[in-house]
Amino acid sequence: xxxxxxxxLTCLLALLIPQVSATVGVLDIDNLLQPTLQPPSTPxxxxxxxxxxxxxxxxxxSLATLGQKFCVYTTNTTGPHGLSLIFRPRSATxxxxxxxxxxxxxxxxxxxxxxxxVRGQPWKIVDIPGKAKGVVATRRIEQYETFMxxxxxxxxxxxxxxxxxxxxxxxxxxxxxxxxxVPSRIRDLSAAHAGSEGSDGKEEEEEEEEExxxxxxIMKTNAFGSTVAEVSTRALYPLISRVNHACNPNxxxxxxxxxxxxxxxxxxxxEPGEEITISYLLLGxxxxxxxxxxxxxxxxxxxxLCTLPADERTASDLRRTLITRNEAKILExxxxxxxxxxxxxxxxxxxxxxxxxxxxxxTDEYAMLAMLWLEKGDRExxxxxxxxxxxxxxxxxxLGVGEERESWRLEQxxxxxxxxxxxxxxxxxxxxxx
Numbered sequence: 001x002x003x004x005x006x007x008x009l010t011c012l013l014a015l016l017i018p019q020v021s022a023t024v025g026v027l028d029i030d031n032l033l034q035p036t037l038q039p040p041s042t043p044x045x046x047x048x049x050x051x052x053x054x055x056x057x058x059x060x061x062s063l064a065t066l067g068q069k070f071c072v073y074t075t076n077t078t079g080p081h082g083l084s085l086i087f088r089p090r091s092a093t094x095x096x097x098x099x100x101x102x103x104x105x106x107x108x109x110x111x112x113x114x115x116x117x118v119r120g121q122p123w124k125i126v127d128i129p130g131k132a133k134g135v136v137a138t139r140r141i142e143q144y145e146t147f148m149x150x151x152x153x154x155x156x157x158x159x160x161x162x163x164x165x166x167x168x169x170x171x172x173x174x175x176x177x178x179x180x181x182v183p184s185r186i187r188d189l190s191a192a193h194a195g196s197e198g199s200d201g202k203e204e205e206e207e208e209e210e211e212x213x214x215x216x217x218i219m220k221t222n223a224f225g226s227t228v229a230e231v232s233t234r235a236l237y238p239l240i241s242r243v244n245h246a247c248n249p250n251x252x253x254x255x256x257x258x259x260x261x262x263x264x265x266x267x268x269x270x271e272p273g274e275e276i277t278i279s280y281l282l283l284g285x286x287x288x289x290x291x292x293x294x295x296x297x298x299x300x301x302x303x304x305l306c307t308l309p310a311d312e313r314t315a316s317d318l319r320r321t322l323i324t325r326n327e328a329k330i331l332e333x334x335x336x337x338x339x340x341x342x343x344x345x346x347x348x349x350x351x352x353x354x355x356x357x358x359x360x361x362x363t364d365e366y367a368m369l370a371m372l373w374l375e376k377g378d379r380e381x382x383x384x385x386x387x388x389x390x391x392x393x394x395x396x397x398x399l400g401v402g403e404e405r406e407s408w409r410l411e412q413x414x415x416x417x418x419x420x421x422x423x424x425x426x427x428x429x430x431x432x433x434x
Contacts, residue, residue: 029135050099052076053179055089057293058168065163072172074179075099079151081185081238083260084176087231095229095417096126103149107254109402112146123276125242130302134244134275141270144395146254147277148264150237153180154219154357155260158232170212177215185238189218221297228259237262246277246303247290248357253278254397260404265397267359277303284324319352323361330368339376363392370413395433 026221057071062107073092076082078099085092104113116122122141129133129307143146154176161169215250223234240253249268254263270276281293287306294301308316326349333342353361370385390413393399 021164040278043121050075050077050096052082055092056172056175057089058172060163062163062165068159070157070160070164070172071368072176072179074176076179076181079153079260081151081182082180083152084154084179085228086154086160086172086176087229088157088159091157091229091231095231098229098260100259101151101256101258101260103151103256103263105262106256106258106261107146107149107397111301112401123238124231125232128244128275131244132406133242135242135272136275137272139272141276142265143269144397146265146397148240148243150239150262152228152235152260152262153186154223154236154273155226155228155240156219156223156234158234166216167212170210170216172212173215173219174212186218186236187214189222189236189238189241191395206365224253224255224262226259226262233259235259235262240264243278245280245294245297245301247279247281247285247287247301247305248303249277249279250274251276252276252360263397284320284353284356284361286320287313287392316356319356321359323352323356325348327364327368330372334372334375339372343372343376346372357390360396363389363396363398366392367413368389390415 032085051073053074055071055073060068060070068088070086070088071092072084072086073095074082074084083099084406085095087095087367108116119139122137123135124138124140125133126136135148154173156173156176160172164172164339177183180186207249219236223236224240226233226235228235243264250268251264251266254265256262264278280297281290285293290301290306305316306313324342325347330342330345330349330399333339333345345363350362350365353359353365366385366389370382370389373379373385374382390399
């Protein structure tokens, strides 16, 4: 559903990002996430037992997972919607430390939070022909601006889907939604947001007749994959779930480290009235692969990229295929120590990525080129690409906010990518090391 860093970049980020939390934030998240922004107030501090309802539990009757227990835990003092977890008891206990995961702290500096408050909410939810609901900009949104924040309302351990039968899962999901502050806010999402055209509403009426089927359908078509308390989950973010898909989107999502909060950031400037879009898929896929994967949501994509004239779409698919192949080929050439060929191929990929407007993919290419030029003995050029890597990572929000972001230095980037594979591993031979 959203662009994540690729394997190469993930290795780089694991070396660069320490496990510390930002300490900024001036607004109450409940107010910021509502349609009308309000003045700041004191954020909620969780208690030892934050649950608003008695946990409701179900045990697995499957032989493979016999006796495993999953429960609904709800707190209506977390976020603007309340939060229901469908977790094992031990995991729910671990998750209590993340219930005060305020997205203002994770995604905005104090200055950015103040500016967002003063300028007003830059988006609104509207009817979109053929897509049910969608989100459009109400003012110009600047490139790399973080402009939409949300917190999860329902978070479900993905193991529950396998350990429990379908009826058990649906009953837990229905209870999880029932116990939220405003259950209709979730149910109004409806499976229609998946983008299916021509729905007359009869399917939704039939789904409501079977307990929990509507909630299950909403979860499957609107939830994001997230990790909360080291548990792989499906997490439903009611506001951001209204944002529709495009294969070349103008925005992307960022997860907080706790996994409970989510933000949307602009890839490029977005004009008033323009629909805000994210990609439900990894970026850079050719059209046939995109169409196959999107069929899981039950719709045919009609975004600008998918509706290109046949010859332009074919050219785009070719570039996307070559970009993917080039990454493996560059590493192969680097291992053979054919640095000039590897560099030439990397620079070729940069131009194709720019032509495809897949800006986030440039981080890998810039990092690889910095690594190659450093190995070649040209530190000046290596620093140029290292600086480009650092700047883009920071703009995309992967280096934290405020002092956290500013603490990163170019030397750290170069040291982290100073060996083959980007992990600081020495090359077999090197002009820098003899």
